[in-house]
Amino acid sequence: MFLDKKIEVYFQPIISIKEKKIFAFEALTRGFDKENNFISPLELLSEARKKRCLEEFDNYIREMAIKKFATYYEKDKNLLLFLNFESSVIDKNIKNNFDFTNLVKQLNIKESNIVLEIKEDTINSNSTLQEFCEYYKNLGYIIAIDDFGTGYSSFDRLAIVKPDIVKIDRTLIENINKNYINASILKSIVDISHKIGALTLAEGVETNDEILICMKNHIEVYQGFFFEKAVETITDEIKVNILEKINTIGSEYKQEVKNHIDKKNSILKKMKHLTKDIVHTISQEQTFHFEKVKEVMKVNTNIEAIYLIDFLSGNQINDTLIDSISKGFYQASKHNEDHSLKEYYYITKEAKTKEFLSQKYISKATGNMCRTYARVINLNEDKFILCFDILTN
Numbered sequence: 001m002f003l004d005k006k007i008e009v010y011f012q013p014i015i016s017i018k019e020k021k022i023f024a025f026e027a028l029t030r031g032f033d034k035e036n037n038f039i040s041p042l043e044l045l046s047e048a049r050k051k052r053c054l055e056e057f058d059n060y061i062r063e064m065a066i067k068k069f070a071t072y073y074e075k076d077k078n079l080l081l082f083l084n085f086e087s088s089v090i091d092k093n094i095k096n097n098f099d100f101t102n103l104v105k106q107l108n109i110k111e112s113n114i115v116l117e118i119k120e121d122t123i124n125s126n127s128t129l130q131e132f133c134e135y136y137k138n139l140g141y142i143i144a145i146d147d148f149g150t151g152y153s154s155f156d157r158l159a160i161v162k163p164d165i166v167k168i169d170r171t172l173i174e175n176i177n178k179n180y181i182n183a184s185i186l187k188s189i190v191d192i193s194h195k196i197g198a199l200t201l202a203e204g205v206e207t208n209d210e211i212l213i214c215m216k217n218h219i220e221v222y223q224g225f226f227f228e229k230a231v232e233t234i235t236d237e238i239k240v241n242i243l244e245k246i247n248t249i250g251s252e253y254k255q256e257v258k259n260h261i262d263k264k265n266s267i268l269k270k271m272k273h274l275t276k277d278i279v280h281t282i283s284q285e286q287t288f289h290f291e292k293v294k295e296v297m298k299v300n301t302n303i304e305a306i307y308l309i310d311f312l313s314g315n316q317i318n319d320t321l322i323d324s325i326s327k328g329f330y331q332a333s334k335h336n337e338d339h340s341l342k343e344y345y346y347i348t349k350e351a352k353t354k355e356f357l358s359q360k361y362i363s364k365a366t367g368n369m370c371r372t373y374a375r376v377i378n379l380n381e382d383k384f385i386l387c388f389d390i391l392t393n
Contacts, residue, residue, distance in 0.1 A: 005039065006032040009064045011072075012230035013242060014082065014201065014223045017211075017253075020246050022239065023221050024080035024115065025072070027065030028230045045086070058086045062100045066114075070107040072234065082115045082144065090118065090132050101139065111140030115165060119146045130160045137162075147203070149189055158196060166193040168219070170204025177209040183217075190217050208252060215253050268357050271373040274300055275388050282377060282386065293321055304389045305365055307333060311349065311376065311383035314340030322365055332365035344374040348385050360392050369393075 011025035031039035048057040062083050069081040083100075104114060116136055118129070133143050144165035145158070149172040158166070168189055172182045193200045202214045205224035214222070227242050278296045297303055308317040316339060320332035339345045348356040354376035363370045374387045 005034075005044075006036075007044070007061070007064070008032070008232065009061060009068055010230040010232055011068070011234055012223060013228045013234065013238070014080075014221055015227050015242065015246065016221050017215065017246055017250060018220070020243065020250070022079070022234070022242060024082055025069065025234070026082040026117075026223065026230075027061070027069070027084070029061050030230070030232075054086060059099065063103055066100060066103050066107065066109070070109060073107075073109055073113065077110075077113070080113050080115050080142065082117050084117045084146070087119050090128065112142060115142040115144050117144045117146045117167070118161070126157070126160055129157070133161050133163075144201075149185060155192060158192065158198075162196065163198050165199045165201055167201045167203050167223075170224075173202055173205060173210050173214065175210075176213050183213065186214075187217055190219060194218070208249060211249055212253055212256055215249075216256070264357070267371070268355075268373075271357060271371070271388070271390060274302060274390065275373060275375075278303070278306065278388075279375070279377060279386065282379070297321065297323070302391050304363065304368060304370055304391050305332060306389075307387050309339050309345055309374075309385040309387060311385055314338055314342075314345050317384065320365060330363070330365055330367045344372045344387055345385060348374040348376060363389055365389065 008030045010028050010030050012028055013022045014024040014026060015021075016023040029041045029044060031041070031044045033039060044057070045054065048054040065081065065083060069079075072079055073081075101111075104111060118132070137143055142164045143161060144167055145161055145163045146167050147169040148166050150169040166189065168186065172186050172189075176183050176186065190200050199221065200219045201221045201223060202211070202219045203223050205211050205214065205222050205226045207226065211222060211226060227245055228238055231238065277300070278293060281292055281296055293306060297306065305320050305322040307320040309315065310317060316333055316335060316337045319335050322332045333339075344356050344358055348354060356372075356374045358372040360369055360371055362368070369392050370389045371392055372387055372389055374385050377384055377386045
């Protein structure tokens, strides 16, 4: 087939940071000419297509990978092997093209330790894609969608594939600390993946910042040059280096979590101080005096809006007290508006501290960025939830 070339399979480690271990290997093709010069995988595949032996080449690489994996599997039965499938081969045939299943059985490897990677966006037929996934899932294999979030990959195909693992493409993760649009897309992919019971994997991670943001978004496993490139042999030295990197990034993440908690507590403390005078003024009265509250608001210009909610029903007691509306299509909430499904109502109601501080959001009253600080107060022996929309930078 490629007698003038040396074909090898390299393994790139896939890492579980929280479990502090190598979670899996991805098998990657490496080719070399007679002078031992590197030949790219794309070039090898292109040549296989030209020689009309792509299917044979695809199977050959897969079998090489499984045989190599068997030596690692003997030592660690929890390891997984990720195997790539050429989409054009899947499009042609479902079951009869692939004989790797016999080799897996011969080597006494559990099917559930083999992950079949597919690029769903390059497969033309939904029915073919679905049949392939269902067939191998029924045999016990794990299905992963590769390079999700790029090309023509789409959320609706997640329902067709029902993947066990979603590999998020490098293009979404690169410089994600500076790209807020990609950060939002990433969060959506992770959320929907978790809802369908799929593990998420960040591909191509290269920097601390990329990994830390992915960890904040609850991505479980990682693959990329930050930990290790694809190598011919996973040595003990490589394992030690990976563990050191895991410990380093783990310590940084724990510090980030601590900083986040400290920052939130600090913001909550500021909110309490900012609203102290208004809460005191209101709590001394038998009824809610709007004019007195307005006077205090004039002093505290960071407080954009105030509204009172009935503790039992969640309905607003008064029209929102607000200085001005910055954009025409925004509108402050009115008397008797239902807030029962708003976080600042039901979380405050159930919280032990009887208070709540929201994340930043765009105010529907003004279009400004704000947080809502809510707390339970008593007026004339009745309970209410007093809400403050407070401007943020």
